[in-house]
Amino acid sequence: MSIEAQKMKILYFRRRFNARHRGNERGQTAIILVIALSLFMLAFTGLAVDYSNLWFHRQAAQGAADAACQAAAMDMYVLSQGTPVGGTFNPGFTPTSGASNDCSSNASATPCKYAALNGYDGKGLATGSNSVVFSFPDSVPGVTAPAKALTKFPFMKAEVTDRTRGYLSAVLTGSRTQDVQATAKCGLVVAKSPIPIIVLHPTKNGALSSNGAKATIAIHGGPQRSIQVNSNSKTAVSTGGTIDLSKGGPSGTGSDLGTWGGGYPNG
Known part of the structure; x- marks a missing residue:
């Protein structure tokens, strides 16, 4: 075999070896990438x-x-x-x-x-x-x-x-x-609202009425006018108990009851 033929054979084997080696490296890289992505x-x-x-x-x-x-x-x-x-x-x-x-x-x-x-x-x-x-x-x-x-x-x-x-x-x-x-x-906050109790009947006697000596209406906070009775009757408001407005109003120091007519609260 000539020297040129031997050189060609050796070069052929080297090329096959290098190609196989590069293929193994590519396979190892793919495995490492899959493991990294899995982790x-x-x-x-x-x-x-x-x-x-x-x-x-x-x-x-x-x-x-x-x-x-x-x-x-x-x-x-x-x-x-x-x-x-x-x-x-x-x-x-x-x-x-x-x-x-x-x-x-x-x-x-x-x-x-x-x-x-x-x-x-x-x-x-x-x-x-x-x-x-x-x-x-x-x-x-x-x-x-x-x-x-x-x-x-x-x-x-x-x-x-x-x-x-x-x-x-x-x-x-x-x-x-x-x-x-x-x-x-x-x-707790003071509610910003209209008058807490409004009685709208324009003429009825006792439009606002609470019976019994222990009956109590108490207002805490709210506007200055706590109760408004729109009846013009002379007895528009009638109570046998107490209407306590001492803690009504914006500052909690007292509020008002307003009526067009009259009444005879006993408390």
């Missing part, structure tokens, strides 16, 4: 599951905070009138300025009861998975507080913290749990 998709799916779980817990915590705050606001309204629900207030719900109340020690308080009904018992982050705290701030941004004569504690804030377990996100944050927080603020 990325797995990580993306894991984070999506974790953050969807956090969103769900956030919505649930907000619902509990809203329920606790709204239920407490009803008790606050009754408290402003000096008449406790059922004769006495729920234990642990006497408002205290600037103080925070933890539901782990006030489980029977109104906001704690309603938070528990919505899945948050407020036993505390140390012993359970959530905490519920309520307080009575002096003000809420953007809201005008009613006069002190109407209510001493017009606002309440409920805070719910839900300690939620993380999975893949724990690898990134270094913590196996994340705290999801929700806050609700509520309270």
